Amino acid sequence: MKLPIRVSEESREPIYHQIEAQVTSLIVGGQLPPGTPLPSIRVLSNDLKCSVITTRRAYQNLESKGFIKTVQGKGTFVKEMETEKMEETKQKVVMDAFERAVTQAEQVGLTAKGIRAIFDNVMNRREKGEEEGD
Amino acid sequence: MTKSIVLTKSLTKHYKKFTLGPIDFQIEEGTAVAIVGANGSGKSSFFRLLMNLLQPDEGSITLFDQSMNESEAEIKRKIGYSGGMLEPLGYLTVKEISSFFAYWYPTWDQEYYVNLINRYEIDTGMKFGKCSTGIKKRVEFIFSLSHHPTLLLLDEPSSGVDIVSQKKMKEDLIDFMEKGERSIVMATHSIDEVNSICDWITVFEKGQIIQSFNKDEIFEKWARVWVTDMTETIKQHPNFLELDVEPLQIVTNNWSEMEKELEKEGIAISHFQKMTLEEGLEYIISSESRNSIKKN
Numbered sequence: 001m002k003l004p005i006r007v008s009e010e011s012r013e014p015i016y017h018q019i020e021a022q023v024t025s026l027i028v029g030g031q032l033p034p035g036t037p038l039p040s041i042r043v044l045s046n047d048l049k050c051s052v053i054t055t056r057r058a059y060q061n062l063e064s065k066g067f068i069k070t071v072q073g074k075g076t077f078v079k080e081m082e083t084e085k086m087e088e089t090k091q092k093v094v095m096d097a098f099e100r101a102v103t104q105a106e107q108v109g110l111t112a113k114g115i116r117a118i119f120d121n122v123m124n125r126r127e128k129g130e131e132e133g134d
Numbered sequence: 135m136t137k138s139i140v141l142t143k144s145l146t147k148h149y150k151k152f153t154l155g156p157i158d159f160q161i162e163e164g165t166a167v168a169i170v171g172a173n174g175s176g177k178s179s180f181f182r183l184l185m186n187l188l189q190p191d192e193g194s195i196t197l198f199d200q201s202m203n204e205s206e207a208e209i210k211r212k213i214g215y216s217g218g219m220l221e222p223l224g225y226l227t228v229k230e231i232s233s234f235f236a237y238w239y240p241t242w243d244q245e246y247y248v249n250l251i252n253r254y255e256i257d258t259g260m261k262f263g264k265c266s267t268g269i270k271k272r273v274e275f276i277f278s279l280s281h282h283p284t285l286l287l288l289d290e291p292s293s294g295v296d297i298v299s300q301k302k303m304k305e306d307l308i309d310f311m312e313k314g315e316r317s318i319v320m321a322t323h324s325i326d327e328v329n330s331i332c333d334w335i336t337v338f339e340k341g342q343i344i345q346s347f348n349k350d351e352i353f354e355k356w357a358r359v360w361v362t363d364m365t366e367t368i369k370q371h372p373n374f375l376e377l378d379v380e381p382l383q384i385v386t387n388n389w390s391e392m393e394k395e396l397e398k399e400g401i402a403i404s405h406f407q408k409m410t411l412e413e414g415l416e417y418i419i420s421s422e423s424r425n426s427i428k429k430n
Contacts, residue, residue, distance in 0.1 A: 007353075009408045012389075015350055042311050049411075051333035051349045052165065 003039060004031075007048050015050050019058035021096070027067050027078055028089045034080040038068060041076075137199065139163050139285055139317045140184065145193035147179060154179045154341040156193060161334070166311060166318040168328040168349075170415065171338030177321040180338070181217050181289045184319075185210075197285070211239055214278035217289030220270070224263025228256060228273055232280075239281035247280040250306075254299060267294040275303060279310065286310065288320040292327065300324075307331050325412045337418055345418060352414035357389035360405035361396060371395050375417065385409070385417065 005022040007015050026032045038059075039047065045055045059076060062068045066085070070076045081089075105115045138160050146155035154176040161167050169177050182188040184195060186202045195202055197209045223231050228251075236242040251258060254272045265273065275291050286307075292300045308331060310316060322328060328335065328349065337345040360383045368374055368384070373392050376385040381404075386392040389406070396403060409417075 009410075010406070011408075012406070014354055040312060042308060045333075046308050046330045049329040050353070053333055053348055054350045 002047060003044070005048070007050065015048075016054045016058040016061070019044075019048070019055060020061050021093070023058070023062055024065075024067060024089065025093050027081075028086055028093060032078045034078050036078040038076040038078065137163050138196070139198060140319060141196040142184075143194050145180075145183060145195060146191050147183060147188060148191050152176070152341060154183075155190075157343055159336065159343065159346075161317055161319055163317055164311075164315045165334060166307075166320065166332045167334040167336055168332035169319065169321040169336050169338060170323070170328070170419070172419065175338040176341040177338050178217065178289055179341075181215075181287055181319075181321065184287055185213070185215055185217070185219070187219075211241065211281070212284045214281065214283035214286045215288075216271075216274040216278040216291050217287065218274075220262055220274055220277065225261060227259055227261050228265075229258040231262060231273075231277070232258070235277055235280065241281045243280055243282055246282070247276065250276040250280065253302060268296055268299070271295050272299055275306075279306065282313075284316050286316075286318045286320070288318065288322075290321050290323065292322070292324060304330055325415070328415075329411060335415070337415075339419070349411065352411050353408055355388050355390075356409035356414050357386055357392075358407050358409060358413075359384050359386060359389060359392065359396075359403055362402045362404060363399075365399050365401070367399055368392075368395060368401070375421070 003023070003026070005019060005026070007018055011018060013021075023032070023038075032038075038044075041052050041055045041059055045052045048055070059068065059070075063070060063076075066081070067079055068076055069079045102115060105118070110118070140159065140161045142157055142159045144156040144158065146153065146157070148154075152174075157180065159180075169180070171177055179188060183190055184197070186195075186206060198212060200209055202209060220231060223234075226234075232247060236244060236247075254276060256269065256273055256276065260269075262270065262273065271291060271294055275288075278286060278288065278291075292303050295303065304327065307318065311318065311331070318331065320327070320332065333349055335345075335347055335349050336343055360381055362382070364377065364382060364384075369377065371392065373386050373388040373395075374384060375387055378384070384392070389408075393403065
């Protein structure tokens with residue numbers, strides 16, 4: 001029941017937010033289908049070497065957003081989600097990732113034009129790669 | 135609702151050349167606290183005071199909202215303690231000690247005890263006093279757990295213990311915390327134990343608590359920041375801790391505040407790295423001793 005998530009040393013985001021974002025991606029990406037049991041707060045804390053205060057906060061946020069549910073005495077599970085909400089969340093996850101990338105680009109002093117050029121560059125490379133069956 | 139499992143107020147004990155306290159300490163139900171600090175900083179005395187093996191000169195101790203003076207037996211049945219308590223029973227075999235414990239603790243779980251004895255490969259026919267340091271530690275650890283306490287007080291439980299047993303202890307402690315609202319206070323020198331088990335860290339130095347904080351605070355707020363320039367204003371900033379040259383870098387205990395300050399000074403950040411717990415703790419412990427050398 002080990003989740004493929006990690007806490008980044010380079011990221012400036014708080015740990016609970018990193019956990020939340022990564023679990024959300026795993027759920028909307030289908031890697032964690034509805035009903036999948038999640039590790040307990042204590043076990044996840046041990047895996048990630050962070051305190052239960054932090055993991056509890058991440059789980060509470062995920063629960064209040066309707067991604068997971070805790071059954072007393074049984075544990076925490078991935079919740080069933082409507083297709084519409086799933087799509088909405090996918091959009092949001094990707095949007096957030098772009099927001100972060102743009103913020104970083106601005107920090108190193110790139111202009112809107114420069115950022116767009118990089119985006120096009122990345123997309124071109126991807127498309128090329130896909131054509132070649134990479 | 136969270137409630138205090140251990141609460142001490144102005145707890146003080148005077149020795150000829152050393153004073154422990156005044157110590158104000160608190161631990162909430164369901165959390166694990168690491169007590170760290172140099173040898174001789176008062177950690178063991180603190181544990182002995184909590185267990186009423188030493189009497190304080192001043193201050194008070196409340197465990198499970200009860201005072202030790204009024205309900206010692208009741209309180210102690212809910213505690214698992216590992217810190218040299220078995221030494222006076224050294225002439226007995228492990229098996230004989232276990233019958234004492236089984237008699238004393240209403241919640242003693244013989245089956246669990248036997249499991250642990252096998253898991254840690256203990257020969258119960260050995261006299262406790264004849265066991266090696268590592269075996270003694272393992273036996274004490276087993277006795278601290280076998281009556282399913284709600285609070286564990288562990289004084290360096292894994293020091294002198296082999297790597298495989300240390301790993302087992304870690305697993306057993308995580309397992310212990312899994313079973314409901316339980317708490318641990320643990321003195322340790324192992325960063326790995328702090329990382330895997332503990333939520334809060336309390337730093338002892340010369341008989342005093344010098345810092346108490348949520349473990350993640352270091353990772354969230356502390357950072358090493360590589361910069362293009364340095365000014366006096368930055369060096370005077372309360373969140374500035376240390377300067378290193380070649381390449382120019384600073385240690386800060388609040389990078390978001392420091393970032394704003396650097397921006398005001400027109401200094402750019404070339405690289406940024408959050409601090410590991412190990413680096414942060416090293417810094418806290420060594421800077422306190424640096425400061426006290428200066429004071430003396």
